[in-house]
Amino acid sequence: MADFVSSSYTKLRDVINETSNDALPPVSSIVAATKSLPAFFSPMGLGEEATQAHLLSDICPGFNGPKTSANYYGFVTGGVFPIAEVADNIVTAFDQNVQVHLPNQSISTIVEGKALEMVVELLRLGKGWDGRTFTTGATGSNILGLACGREAVVKMRLEKVGEQAGPGELGLLAACSKAGIKNIQVLTTMGHSSLYKAASVVGLGRASVKEIPVSSQEPWRIDLDKLESELKLSDEGIVSIVALSAGEVNTGRFSTDGLSTMRKVRALCDRYGAWLHADGAFGLFARSLPATPEFQSLIDTAAGLELVDSLAGDCHKMLNVPYDCGVFITRSSSTLSLVFQNPNAAYLSSGPSDQPSPLNIGLENSRRFRALPVYAVLLAYGQYGLGDMFARQVRLARAVSEYLDSSDCYELLPSGQSSTNSDEQTKFSLTHIIVLFRAKNDAINEELVTNINATRKMYVSGTKWEGKPACRIAVSTWKVDVERDSELVKGVLEGVLNGTQ
Ligand SMILES: *Cc1c(COP(=O)(O)O)cnc(C)c1O
Numbered sequence: 128m129a130d131f132v133s134s135s136y137t138k139l140r141d142v143i144n145e146t147s148n149d150a151l152p153p154v155s156s157i158v159a160a161t162k163s164l165p166a167f168f169s170p171m172g173l174g175e176e177a178t179q180a181h182l183l184s185d186i187c188p189g190f191n192g193p194k195t196s197a198n199y200y201g202f203v204t205g206g207v208f209p210i211a212e213v214a215d216n217i218v219t220a221f222d223q224n225v226q227v228h229l230p231n232q233s234i235s236t237i238v239e240g241k242a243l244e245m246v247v248e249l250l251r252l253g254k255g256w257d258g259r260t261f262t263t264g265a266t267g268s269n270i271l272g273l274a275c276g277r278e279a280v281v282k283m284r285l286e287k288v289g290e291q292a293g294p295g296e297l298g299l300l301a302a303c304s305k306a307g308i309k310n311i312q313v314l315t316t317m318g319h320s321s322l323y324k325a326a327s328v329v330g331l332g333r334a335s336v337k338e339i340p341v342s343s344q345e346p347w348r349i350d351l352d353k354l355e356s357e358l359k360l361s362d363e364g365i366v367s368i369v370a371l372s373a374g375e376v377n378t379g380r381f382s383t384d385g386l387s388t389m390r391k392v393r394a395l396c397d398r399y400g401a402w403l404h405a406d407g408a409f410g411l412f413a414r415s416l417p418a419t420p421e422f423q424s425l426i427d428t429a430a431g432l433e434l435v436d437s438l439a440g441d442c443h444k445m446l447n448v449p450y451d452c453g454v455f456i457t458r459s460s461s462t463l464s465l466v467f468q469n470p471n472a473a474y475l476s477s478g479p480s481d482q483p484s485p486l487n488i489g490l491e492n493s494r495r496f497r498a499l500p501v502y503a504v505l506l507a508y509g510q511y512g513l514g515d516m517f518a519r520q521v522r523l524a525r526a527v528s529e530y531l532d533s534s535d536c537y538e539l540l541p542s543g544q545s546s547t548n549s550d551e552q553t554k555f556s557l558t559h560i561i562v563l564f565r566a567k568n569d570a571i572n573e574e575l576v577t578n579i580n581a582t583r584k585m586y587v588s589g590t591k592w593e594g595k596p597a598c599r600i601a602v603s604t605w606k607v608d609v610e611r612d613s614e615l616v617k618g619v620l621e622g623v624l625n626g627t628q
Contacts, residue, residue: 204444221496225239239502246501252456270324293465313367339357374409379410382405531564588601
């Protein structure tokens, strides 16, 4: 059996090495892979050898290239560091169930604890984050954030009427009715779609998510006056969770512009009893950039996030570990366990311990050891190595922005960013890893994303900006090479204008 697995890994390496570096496979490979699927579920089974050959020769050629290509700029996918791939294979090989903290039986929860501690350090968040866990991604982390927010804001009101239990125990309807709460709203600016999903999952409803931007020109920025007037509704029984976008997915911009604004938001949340959550899926890692003038504006923008109650982050994006892995951290471990306590299961008890069992602080009971690839990456690269990768990603995004801004045919979005600063060097100082743009010619713009992706040399996401189609590049792989990749991107963008691609 062991020989079968190791020879399969060797063959897998060969398949990966032979895979082209294109961002997308030829459509014909996907068609062929689809045709190779069995017409029906055979009761006999193929056997492991034949199945292995099928997976490697038929299925693998049908995959797209976030892992193998340096130029897959869709969504924010990240790649996979070699050491993360090794660690993930170890995870699979040993199949640890990281559910109950059993320090005398497995090192797994102890490693998970160490990895979480290192993530907090990488993000320069300081002390006091004693509620922390790995999740399946930022969607999972946003669900945890809203669930904690819901527990905390309702419980605060219940305590005023002498009730000690919270909604985790009583149920949302009974708890709100007892507390005199009519509604719980989620205040945000350009909240990620998963925030709406999270609102539905935790029983607040997608309609509870309210956008409070300063203006339609800067829809990602939160309006502090609107925030205060919404928070004041607590007098009328409408309580709030504030969910900041710490890296909005279309633009990479933040709801707040730094420490001083964050302090104001924090003070307002404290005054009116609101929970403060931030979705920093990829934007959070702006905090880990090298502290040099080149990145100072970004670091300043992301400052103050250490003041929130809870934070959502993704590891399968910027940290380049395989899917799926996100992180959730909160200052209130008690709130986290009030929601996620898995009660009345004596056989799942870990005994007295300094570390909570993961099953009591997150969604799942049985869990994959997804901490190990994160641990491996942090250990292998350290703060400096990762900072260097983040820097290269930002430089590529800025180089592409520079090209688009100087082009007659493309328009860099959101508009106005190059005119806000006359100093050439700091022109794109707020550009993180995302570049949003469109073609000035509407007809070209309509087909732009399709035509870029049809080259299969690079892959971009389509989105809408100010009601019109727009194109979005997200740089998130460790494979980034500023010179090589900016040439490729410019070549493709020129080519689709000239119709030569
Ligand atoms: C990607 C992303 C999410 C969702 O994360 P998943 O990893 O897909 O669950 C949430 N918020 C932001 C800002 C994102 O970029």
